[in-house]
Amino acid sequence: MPLQWLPPRRSRHRRTRPRLTVRLAAAIATLGLGATMTACGSSGAQTTEDGRTVIRYQSSAGAVTIPEIAAELGYLDNIELKLVGETTGGPESLRALATDQVDIANAFQGAIAKVVSTGAPVKAVVASYGSVGEVKQSITVRDDGSVKSAKDLVGKKVALNTLGANWEAVLDTYLAQEGLTPAEIEKVTLVPLPANVLEASLREKQIDAAFLSGPALEIAQERPGLTVLATDLDVVGPYTGGSYAVHEKLLEENPEAAEELVAGIARAIEWTQTRSVEEVREFVIDFLTEQGRDDAVQTIKFWHGTGIPSAGGWLRDKDFSIWLDWLEASGEVDQGSVEIEDIYTNELNPYADEAAFIDGYEAAQGNGESEEK
Secondary structure: OOOOOOOOOHHHHHOOOOOHHHHHHHHHHHHOOHHHHHHHOOOOOOEOOOOOEEEEEEEOOOOOOHHHHHHHOOOOOOEEEEEEEEOOOHHHHHHHHHOOOOOEEEEEHHHHHHHHHOOOOEEEEEEEEEEEOOEOEEEEEEOOOOOOOHHHHOOOEEEEOOOOOHHHHHHHHHHHHOOOOHHHHHOOEEEEOOHHHHHHHHHOOOOOEEEEEHHHHHHHHOOOOEEEEEEHHHHHOOEEEEEEEEEHHHHHHOHHHHHHHHHHHHHHHHHHHHOOHHHHHHHHHHHHHHHOOHHHHHHHOOOOOOOOOEHHHOOOHHHHHHHHHHHHHOOOOOOOOOOHHHHEOOOOOOOOOOOOEOOOHHHHHOOOOOOOO
């Protein structure tokens, strides 16, 4: 179906969920971010003894990042990636980026738009994940009949990896599309949990539904007892859900490194899009095995792709405008407080000029409309 976002019912957050505005604004105030952050902002200028630029990044447990694949493919010759820890989600990664703990962050498009609206000098530069074809996120429930529809989630607990990000927005849209009233939606409680315990928590009846995606979803579906209530593709159709963002100082003070980083990630995305799933898995498993990352090896066996619909991960206005609409409708962002061109750039992505999509994307839209860049 066409990508169409409905306004979230934000009144419920006052009781069951902290508002996105409060969460991000508090973090910004506490960490001294916002418009004054440039003075203490990221340098992105660390170099190795042989002159390569050090790019600090975070990952999540058992995950493989696209920059890591780019490095293994030889697309980042003048860059040395430095893993500085794990993260639970995009908002946390953006805080790390804004406070000079990392040089690149992977985050939900709406979270990036929200942070930019506060004056933080960060910019999305290339897609990081999405949903299309076999790659999707699902609202998963037990098959015991306790939850058969959106209405059944009233008074129930829905777990997700982090608040204020992609999954929360999809859930808001799903509940509204299914006709729940604001009062009913207020009674749907979100529970943030680490991604690696979502399935177990659902099976043990600590929660009533959980968002699962990627290998975690594939693994869960191999075992009996769970069923999918709805997927993000059911709700909004194929889309680019997140991007890699960098500090604007990296773009301004280290343009050559920034260009190699973004182009390398874009090339790695295109490489995964134009190879078979089996070939990509084999390549990634080989270097993970060499690095002794057995936890990631187990999950990559269930990998089906990045889900990014644009060839090479180029970005478009639509990727962010739908989230600005969502945020503005809920009062999270003041109307007109941020311009789309302030949120992202395609200048460093070598695939942006061609502006192509992966095979099957247009058909998956199902609406016959031409794509806007």
